[in-house]
Amino acid sequence: MCENCFLGGVYRFRTWQDFDAFREELLSKPLCPVHRPSSEAACEQRQYYQCESCQEVWVLSEPENSWRGYFLPEDVADAYSRKLGKQDKFKRIGCLILLGLFVGFICLKWLV
C-alpha cells in the first residue's frame, strides 16, 4: 500500500455507482494486471493488480447480483474469502437445523 495505489482496501461495493467510481480511480493508478494461479481460498472470480511503486498485489472481485465484491491486498483478500466461506457454511448448517426442527414439529403434530 502506498500513496500511488491505495492506502486502504474496500470490503464491499455498496452500489454499482460506487463500483463504477472505484473502477475509474483504479484505471487512473499505476497498477498493472498480473496473472496469479487461482487461490484455494477464493470461490469468486478475481483479478489481480500489482502496484508499480510498492509492488503490493491487490485483488479485485467485481460485484455481481447479491455479491458485493471487494478490492483488497492479496493476503487480506485470502483471509476475507476464508471468513466469508465459514460464514456461509454456518448459515447452511443453521438452515438445516431449522428445517430439521420444522419437519420434527410437523411429524409430532401428525402423530398426536
Ligand SMILES: [Zn+2]
Ligand atoms: Zn502502491
